[in-house]
Amino acid sequence: MIGGSEGLCVPGGRAPAQVPRRLRLRGALAAAALLGPALVGAGPDGSGETVPLAGNEPGQRLDVTLVRVVDPASPAGPQGPQGPAPDDSTRLLAARFRLENTGTVDYNESPAAAAHLLDTAGKRFAGLNTATTAGPSFPDTVTLSPGGSAEGxxxxxxxKDAGLAAVQFALNGGLADDVGQWSLP
Incomplete structure (x- = not known):
C-alpha cells in the first residue's frame, strides 16, 4: 500500500486496511500511484465498479466504469500507428470502459490517453487505440455532451509474463489530479 491515507477519498471514511477494490486518488497520492507500484486495494477484478472523476477544469466530471477485462486479447484488422500484433514477448489486454459525462461541459478527449495499466512490478503502460477481437475500441477522440455516454x-x-495489478483512468489525457483505479486479479 502507498504510505498513509492522507488525500485518499475512501467512501464512508474507512481506514486504509478496509479500502474497497476501486478507488479515487487525489493530488500527491495520485502522482505517486502513477509513478510507482500502485496496488492500493485488494480483491478480485473491480469490473462493474463506477468511479466519479473530476477533471482539472471547472465543469469536467465523468462517471467511469470498468466493465470488462479481456486478457489476452487478439488483434483485429490493420494495426495502424499503434504497432503490429504482439510478438513472442508481449500480449494485448483490452479493458472495456463505460463513460458518462456528469459534468456541465463537453468531454472531448482520447480515452486511450486517459487509461493506464499497472503491473505487479510497478511498471506503467499507456492505453492504445489498437483494435482487438474483444470488441469495438474507442475512436481516437470521444466527444460527449453533458448527460452523454459511450462505451468501448x-x-x-x-x-507476456507481466502480472496485473490495476487499471487507472484520469481525465485531461490521464493528467488530472482525480484518478480512478480498479485492482485486477
Whole structure:
C-alpha cells in the first residue's frame, strides 16, 4: 500500500486496511500511484465498479466504469500507428470502459490517453487505440455532451509474463489530479 491515507477519498471514511477494490486518488497520492507500484486495494477484478472523476477544469466530471477485462486479447484488422500484433514477448489486454459525462461541459478527449495499466512490478503502460477481437475500441477522440455516454475498449501492450495489478483512468489525457483505479486479479 502507498504510505498513509492522507488525500485518499475512501467512501464512508474507512481506514486504509478496509479500502474497497476501486478507488479515487487525489493530488500527491495520485502522482505517486502513477509513478510507482500502485496496488492500493485488494480483491478480485473491480469490473462493474463506477468511479466519479473530476477533471482539472471547472465543469469536467465523468462517471467511469470498468466493465470488462479481456486478457489476452487478439488483434483485429490493420494495426495502424499503434504497432503490429504482439510478438513472442508481449500480449494485448483490452479493458472495456463505460463513460458518462456528469459534468456541465463537453468531454472531448482520447480515452486511450486517459487509461493506464499497472503491473505487479510497478511498471506503467499507456492505453492504445489498437483494435482487438474483444470488441469495438474507442475512436481516437470521444466527444460527449453533458448527460452523454459511450462505451468501448482501450488496449494495452504488455510483456507476456507481466502480472496485473490495476487499471487507472484520469481525465485531461490521464493528467488530472482525480484518478480512478480498479485492482485486477
Amino acid at each position: 475498449f482501450v488496449t494495452f501492450r504488455i510483456p
